Amino acid sequence: MNDHSATQDSPCSLESLDTPCLILDQERMERNIARLRDRLQEAGVAFRPHLKTAKSWEVSRRLMGSPHGPATVSTLREAEELAAHGVTDITYAVGISPDKLERVQRLRGQGVTLTILLDSVEQALAVARVSDPADPIPVLIELDCDGHRSGVKPQDAPLLKAIARVLSPRARLSGVLTHAGESYEARGNAALTAAAEQERAAAALAAMTLRGDGWPCPMVSVGSTPTAFSASHYDGVTEVRAGVFVFFDLVQAGIGVCTTDDIALSVLTTVIGHQREKGWTIVDAGWTALSCDRGTATQAVDQGYGLVCDLAGRPVGDLVVTIVNQEHGIVAARPGGPRLDHEFPVGTRLRILPSHACATATQHDRYHVIGAGQNKVTAVWPRFTGW
Amino acid sequence: MNDHSATQDSPCSLESLDTPCLILDQERMERNIARLRDRLQEAGVAFRPHLKTAKSWEVSRRLMGSPHGPATVSTLREAEELAAHGVTDITYAVGISPDKLERVQRLRGQGVTLTILLDSVEQALAVARVSDPADPIPVLIELDCDGHRSGVKPQDAPLLKAIARVLSPRARLSGVLTHAGESYEARGNAALTAAAEQERAAAALAAMTLRGDGWPCPMVSVGSTPTAFSASHYDGVTEVRAGVFVFFDLVQAGIGVCTTDDIALSVLTTVIGHQREKGWTIVDAGWTALSCDRGTATQAVDQGYGLVCDLAGRPVGDLVVTIVNQEHGIVAARPGGPRLDHEFPVGTRLRILPSHACATATQHDRYHVIGAGQNKVTAVWPRFTGW
Numbered sequence: 001m002n003d004h005s006a007t008q009d010s011p012c013s014l015e016s017l018d019t020p021c022l023i024l025d026q027e028r029m030e031r032n033i034a035r036l037r038d039r040l041q042e043a044g045v046a047f048r049p050h051l052k053t054a055k056s057w058e059v060s061r062r063l064m065g066s067p068h069g070p071a072t073v074s075t076l077r078e079a080e081e082l083a084a085h086g087v088t089d090i091t092y093a094v095g096i097s098p099d100k101l102e103r104v105q106r107l108r109g110q111g112v113t114l115t116i117l118l119d120s121v122e123q124a125l126a127v128a129r130v131s132d133p134a135d136p137i138p139v140l141i142e143l144d145c146d147g148h149r150s151g152v153k154p155q156d157a158p159l160l161k162a163i164a165r166v167l168s169p170r171a172r173l174s175g176v177l178t179h180a181g182e183s184y185e186a187r188g189n190a191a192l193t194a195a196a197e198q199e200r201a202a203a204a205l206a207a208m209t210l211r212g213d214g215w216p217c218p219m220v221s222v223g224s225t226p227t228a229f230s231a232s233h234y235d236g237v238t239e240v241r242a243g244v245f246v247f248f249d250l251v252q253a254g255i256g257v258c259t260t261d262d263i264a265l266s267v268l269t270t271v272i273g274h275q276r277e278k279g280w281t282i283v284d285a286g287w288t289a290l291s292c293d294r295g296t297a298t299q300a301v302d303q304g305y306g307l308v309c310d311l312a313g314r315p316v317g318d319l320v321v322t323i324v325n326q327e328h329g330i331v332a333a334r335p336g337g338p339r340l341d342h343e344f345p346v347g348t349r350l351r352i353l354p355s356h357a358c359a360t361a362t363q364h365d366r367y368h369v370i371g372a373g374q375n376k377v378t379a380v381w382p383r384f385t386g387w
Numbered sequence: 388m389n390d391h392s393a394t395q396d397s398p399c400s401l402e403s404l405d406t407p408c409l410i411l412d413q414e415r416m417e418r419n420i421a422r423l424r425d426r427l428q429e430a431g432v433a434f435r436p437h438l439k440t441a442k443s444w445e446v447s448r449r450l451m452g453s454p455h456g457p458a459t460v461s462t463l464r465e466a467e468e469l470a471a472h473g474v475t476d477i478t479y480a481v482g483i484s485p486d487k488l489e490r491v492q493r494l495r496g497q498g499v500t501l502t503i504l505l506d507s508v509e510q511a512l513a514v515a516r517v518s519d520p521a522d523p524i525p526v527l528i529e530l531d532c533d534g535h536r537s538g539v540k541p542q543d544a545p546l547l548k549a550i551a552r553v554l555s556p557r558a559r560l561s562g563v564l565t566h567a568g569e570s571y572e573a574r575g576n577a578a579l580t581a582a583a584e585q586e587r588a589a590a591a592l593a594a595m596t597l598r599g600d601g602w603p604c605p606m607v608s609v610g611s612t613p614t615a616f617s618a619s620h621y622d623g624v625t626e627v628r629a630g631v632f633v634f635f636d637l638v639q640a641g642i643g644v645c646t647t648d649d650i651a652l653s654v655l656t657t658v659i660g661h662q663r664e665k666g667w668t669i670v671d672a673g674w675t676a677l678s679c680d681r682g683t684a685t686q687a688v689d690q691g692y693g694l695v696c697d698l699a700g701r702p703v704g705d706l707v708v709t710i711v712n713q714e715h716g717i718v719a720a721r722p723g724g725p726r727l728d729h730e731f732p733v734g735t736r737l738r739i740l741p742s743h744a745c746a747t748a749t750q751h752d753r754y755h756v757i758g759a760g761q762n763k764v765t766a767v768w769p770r771f772t773g774w
Contacts, residue, residue: 019774095660096659099405100405120661123733270486271484284484293674347485358713365773
C-alpha cells in the first residue's frame with residue numbers, strides 16, 4: 001500500500017508510507033516537553049514555548065500551558081494560525097517592520113494579546129503612530145545579550161529609555177526580551193551555564209534600568225534551547241522561551257543538552273541504489289527532505305546532513321548522509337569513521353535524524369506520528385508554512 | 388495594503404506585498420527559455436526540460452515544446468501534477484525503488500508515457516516483476532559519466548547488457564540517461580566544454596554498446612544546465628535536459644553560463660533593524676525564505692546566502708546576505724569587499740538574488756510574477772511541493 005495521501009483515517013506503517021516523509025516519535029516529544037516544563041516549574045519561572053519549530057496545532061497544544069497560550073512565534077502567519085485555534089497570548093519575537101502593523105492590528109482586533117518586538121527609536125515611532133492609546137499595542141524591547149543578531153545593548157540606558165519614551169503613551173512597553181543565540185556555539189556545561197547567566201543578566205539589567213526610569217516592565221523574557229536547560233537560576237526573569245527542544249536534533253546533541261535517543265524527528269527514506277566501490281548507499285532523501293543545514297560541521301562530531309538509523313530509530317554504525325542533491329542523499333561512513341560493509345538492498349527503509357529540526361521540518365507539510373520504537377502511524381498532523 | 392493572500396484578481400506592487408516572498412521576472416525567464424531552446428534547435432537535438440526547479444504548471448507550459456511534454460521530473464508528485472494538466476510524456480529521472488512502482492503504474496494507467504530510471508540488476512528484476520508484457524514499462528539505464536552520483540559506468544558493458552536482458556521482454560529498454568553533475572565544479576569554457584563532451588561520450592558509448600547487443604536504445608538523454616550551454620556537438624545524443632537555467636542563479640553566474648542580469652528569481656524582503664557598529668542591516672528573509680544553500684562558497688566570488696539588490700533588481704554595491712537564522716537575514720558587505728556606508732532605513736524593501744534557485748524556490752508556495760524592471764505583480768503562480 002503506497003498511500004501518499006495518508007490521513008488519520010487511513011493508518012499505515014513505516015514500511016508502506018511513500019518516501020521521503022517526516023516521522024514524529026510522540027513519546028520522545030512528550031518526554032522532551034515534560035523535561036523542560038518540570039525544570040521551569042521547579043525554578044518558578046513561566047514557560048512561553050516557541051512554536052516556530054513545530055508549526056503545527058497538534059504539537060503546539062501539547063507545548064503550551066493552556067489552550068490559549070502563552071506562545072512565541074516567528075511569523076505573523078504562525079500567529080494567525082494559532083489565533084484561529086483560540087490562542088490569545090502570543091509574542092511575535094522578530095523585530096517589527098511598519099508594513100506588518102496592519103496585520104498585527106487585525107489580530108489584536110480578534111482578541112489576541114499580540115506582543116511585538118523592536119530595538120530602535122524609528123520602529124517605536126512607527127508603532128506609536130498606528131497604536132490607539134485606548135488600546136495600546138504591547139511592545140517588548142529586544143536586547144542583544146551576546147552579539148548574535150538584533151537588539152539594544154543591555155547597558156545602553158539612553159537608548160532603552162528613549163524607546164520607552166517614544167512608545168508612551170500611545171503604545172505600551174511590556175518589558176524586554178533576549179535570545180542567547182550564541183549559546184549554540186557553547187561547548188561544555190560551564191560555557192552553557194555562563195551563556196545562560198549572560199542572557200539572564202542582560203535581561204535583568206535592562207529591566208532594572210527601565211524600571212528606574214519609571215517603566216514597570218512586567219515581562220522579562222529570555223530563552224534558547226541550550227540556555228533553557230543550563231541556567232542555574234532565573235533571578236529577575238519572568239519567563240523562558242525555547243523551541244527546538246520539542247524535537248531536539250543533532251546540533252543540540254552535539255552541544256550536549258540532549259542525546260540522539262531524545263531526537264523525536266526523523267526522515268523516512270528508501271534505498272534507491274549504490275556506488276559500491278565508494279561505499280555509497282543512495283537514498284531518496286535529498287535536500288528537499290533533509291534541508292541543506294550543516295549545523296554540526298563546526299562541532300566535535302560532524303553528522304553531515306543527518307545520522308542514519310534503522311526503521312526502529314537506532315543509529316547504524318557511523319553512517320551519515322554525506323552529500324545531498326535535490327532528491328538524492330548519499331549515505332556513507334562518517335568521514336574518518338570506519339567504513340561499514342553491511343549493505344542495504346534497494347528498497348530498504350532507513351530513518352535519518354536531522355541536523356537541525358527546524359530546518360528539516362520546514363521542508364515538509366505534515367508529521368507522521370508514531371509511538372517510540374513503534375512502526376504504525378497513529379496520526380497525521382499537518383504543518384503550516386509561509387509568512 | 389498588505390494582502391498576504393494575493394491572487395491573480397488582486398494585483399499588487401513590490402511595495403505592498405507581504406514579505407518575505409518570491410518574485411519571478413517573467414521577461415528574464417522567457418529570455419532564458421528562448422536562449423536554450425534556440426541553441427538546441429540549431430544543434431538539431433530535442434529538449435526535455437527538467438521541471439524540478441519550477442514545480443509550477445504556468446512555468447512548465449512555457450518550458451515544454453508542447454502542452455503534452457516532453458518533460459523531466461524528480462518526484463512522482465511532479466509527474467502527477469503534470470499529468471493532471473495533460474502532460475503525457477514524462478521521464479522520472481531519479482532511480483526507481485520497487486515500492487514506487489504502484490504509483491508509476493497508476494500514472495501509466497492514465498495514459499502517461501512515464502519512463503523510469505535504474506542502474507542495477509536488482510531494480511531491473513523488480514520492474515520486470517510488475518511490468519505487463521502487453522504494456523511494458525519504459526526504462527532508461529542511468530549512467531555515471533563523472534563520478535557525481537548514481538549510474539552504471541558507461542564502459543561497463545557486462546552490467547549494461549545484464550540489465551537489458553533482465554528487463555526484456557516484460558519491460559522495455561528505452562535507452563540511456565546521464566547527468567553531468569560534476570560540471571557544477573567546472574571553471575572556464577574549456578572545462579565546461581570538456582564536461583559536456585564527457586557527458587555526451589558516456590551516453591553515446593553506452594547506447595552503442597547496447598545496440599551492439601541488439602537493444603535499439605531510441606533515447607540517448609544528457610543534461611545539466613552548465614553542459615547544455617557548453618556542448619560543442621551532440622553526436623549520438625537524442626535529447627538534452629536542463630532545469631535551473633529557467634531562472635538561473637548565483638551558482639550558475641559563478642560557473643559562467645549566465646550573468647546576474649539573467650537571474651529571474653529573487654526574494655523580496657524588508658529591513659527590520661541594524662547593528663550599525665558591525666555594518667549589519669537585518670532583513671526579514673532568513674533560511675526559511677532563502678534556503679541554507681551555500682553553493683557559491685567554493686566559487687571565486689562567494690555570494691553568501693544571496694546577493695542584495697534594490698527594488699528594481701539592481702545589485703547594491705557588494706552587499707550579500709552573510710548570515711541566516713530562521714526568519715532573519717544579516718546583510719553586510721561581502722567578506723573582503725568594501726563596507727557600504729549607505730543605510731537602508733527600517734521598512735526599506737530589497738530583493739535578494741538566490742544562491743541556488745531550486746533550493747530557494749522550494750521554500751515558497753507561489754511565484755509573484757512581474758515584468759523586467761517592473762513593480763506591479765501581474766500574476767500569482769502556485770508551486771507544488773512534496774513527493
